[in-house]
Amino acid sequence: MAAIEIESLTKWYGRTCGVEDVTFSIERGEVFGYLGPNGSGKTTTIRCLMGLLRLGGGQIRVLGERVAPGRGTQHARIGYLPGDFRIWGRAKARRALGLLAALGGDGGSAARREELAERFELNLDRAVGDLSKGNRQKVALISAFQHWPQVLVLDEPTAGLDPLMRQTALDLICEAAAGGAAVLLSSHDLSEVSAVCSRAAILREGRLVEMAPIAQIVQQGERRLKVWFADGSRVGNVPSAQLPGVRIVERQPGMLHVAYQGSADAILKWIAQFPVDRIATPQTSLEEAFMQYYRRPPNAGAEANGPKAPKGVQS
Amino acid sequence: MSRAARPPFPLTLLRFWLMRILPAWCGIALLIFLMQIAVSAIVHDNEKVKILLGFLDVLPSVVKAALGGEMLRVGNTSALIAIGYNHPFVLFLFMLYAVGTPTGLLAGEVQRGTMELILSRPTTKIQVYACAGILTLAGMFALDLVMFLGTVAAVNIFPFKDRVPLDSFLRIAINGGLLASTFGAVALLCAATFARLYSAIGVSVAFLVTNYFVAVVSNWWPRMAFLRQATLFYLIDGSNVWQGWPLRNMGILAAILLGTAAIGAIIWHRRDLPL
Numbered sequence: 001m002a003a004i005e006i007e008s009l010t011k012w013y014g015r016t017c018g019v020e021d022v023t024f025s026i027e028r029g030e031v032f033g034y035l036g037p038n039g040s041g042k043t044t045t046i047r048c049l050m051g052l053l054r055l056g057g058g059q060i061r062v063l064g065e066r067v068a069p070g071r072g073t074q075h076a077r078i079g080y081l082p083g084d085f086r087i088w089g090r091a092k093a094r095r096a097l098g099l100l101a102a103l104g105g106d107g108g109s110a111a112r113r114e115e116l117a118e119r120f121e122l123n124l125d126r127a128v129g130d131l132s133k134g135n136r137q138k139v140a141l142i143s144a145f146q147h148w149p150q151v152l153v154l155d156e157p158t159a160g161l162d163p164l165m166r167q168t169a170l171d172l173i174c175e176a177a178a179g180g181a182a183v184l185l186s187s188h189d190l191s192e193v194s195a196v197c198s199r200a201a202i203l204r205e206g207r208l209v210e211m212a213p214i215a216q217i218v219q220q221g222e223r224r225l226k227v228w229f230a231d232g233s234r235v236g237n238v239p240s241a242q243l244p245g246v247r248i249v250e251r252q253p254g255m256l257h258v259a260y261q262g263s264a265d266a267i268l269k270w271i272a273q274f275p276v277d278r279i280a281t282p283q284t285s286l287e288e289a290f291m292q293y294y295r296r297p298p299n300a301g302a303e304a305n306g307p308k309a310p311k312g313v314q315s
Numbered sequence: 316m317s318r319a320a321r322p323p324f325p326l327t328l329l330r331f332w333l334m335r336i337l338p339a340w341c342g343i344a345l346l347i348f349l350m351q352i353a354v355s356a357i358v359h360d361n362e363k364v365k366i367l368l369g370f371l372d373v374l375p376s377v378v379k380a381a382l383g384g385e386m387l388r389v390g391n392t393s394a395l396i397a398i399g400y401n402h403p404f405v406l407f408l409f410m411l412y413a414v415g416t417p418t419g420l421l422a423g424e425v426q427r428g429t430m431e432l433i434l435s436r437p438t439t440k441i442q443v444y445a446c447a448g449i450l451t452l453a454g455m456f457a458l459d460l461v462m463f464l465g466t467v468a469a470v471n472i473f474p475f476k477d478r479v480p481l482d483s484f485l486r487i488a489i490n491g492g493l494l495a496s497t498f499g500a501v502a503l504l505c506a507a508t509f510a511r512l513y514s515a516i517g518v519s520v521a522f523l524v525t526n527y528f529v530a531v532v533s534n535w536w537p538r539m540a541f542l543r544q545a546t547l548f549y550l551i552d553g554s555n556v557w558q559g560w561p562l563r564n565m566g567i568l569a570a571i572l573l574g575t576a577a578i579g580a581i582i583w584h585r586r587d588l589p590l
Contacts, residue, residue, distance in 0.1 A: 050435055070440035070584055072322045080435040086428030100329040102437035143432070200324045 003182030008058035033193035033200030079149030085140035090128025107212035221261040230275035322437035351465025355397035359473040421506040459492035507583035
């Protein structure tokens, strides 16, 4: 049984679509990346999952229990970090965190809280309102992890952290997953998603346009070819009509950097007309793969990748 | 489908909110208590009463109507002590608590963004609403009892020529507590309904002020007498309370209180919070 199961989730705000027909599941011990630009429906999904919004359609199950809005379903076992973390500014960090832990019955979280504070080098005796943005984010992380949750729902968990603390946060996520927790990680930082997530889903305008292992998402994107031609050779313009799907990334005298989709056969045959000095095939990053979903017109993305039947997913 | 047990009542949240509002409650309670002592300090002495009534006669008649009207005369000690119960300053203090508590706790936490954190813990929305409701309604009722205690203290401090019917004042206090709690329930409903803190405060204050204004005008201006029953203040009309327990009016007030609080709970539970 998956720890989080979202089935045909739909949520409309009046006539505006929040998310539509979103389906995915997350296993215990898995870190699942949830990607999409601002307004694509990530936060709506998370708030529906937390029972903070009423569903327009579909259903969500957390640890086998169906989420009922406003009922705190399984919340004792969920660690939640909202994208816009705001807490009682006048309260000391220790008191605010203690209150949140006590709302769930505490469960011996004090020792864990101190341990996390030490790890994040955070002074819990300061008022939250006096803390810097980065330190407030540390408070947010501690609040999500302090009660040993079995499910973690993290919206931009490393926002505002310095690289050292960012790594600490990512280590913590990996440790939680290694301990059997299911992690839903929503982030704009694609390098962190590729660092810790095994699978990811990409959301566009409220619909899933891709869901696959990270490596597969990267491979499905454009491929790159960088060619240096022999000195003095004259390279003509790329005949876009004959080479559909080929895009020039960079062009300098004697060097051509192109991106292509599908087979390399046609572009290699065209390049072969000129005296080639050397060729390189730069790796596509998740970021580049991600960007492609947003360059395409809305329907093309959905058609190409099929939100109805995402690939390589179901567990 | 498995069905989990309801989370335990969030006493931690209740305690946290109680600690937040307690200083304001204590301040208001102290002012109300002192107000009763001050009023009794004046009205226990007939000479001072004459000066007070002379002063009231100088003011517009609507002010005298607001404080008790024709019942205010030398020798009518009870009516004179009751000035401390319906003095605009005392009513303003009650309004401050009635409006400030539920709006600050519900709409305020929503606007601050902390409600999202509270609801991310094992707590239901109804439990959160109940916490705000308990503090509002119990707080309002307790303020009324403090007001009565002020009268009890004053009666023991100042020598009144006539016997002061404390049992009647207890009835007034309990009825007033019901009325105050009902206004608290209206503010609770507003806090549960409106997304913005200031909308909730604005509508609650408007409801309260309109009720008070209509009550005063309908008592003062005979042509507006038909409006008397249109306000909640009618339900604690002094003449009924002096004679005994106005059970019918108390029942109506209790029904309005419970109905309003229940509607607020339904709205709060069903609406998506603007997180």
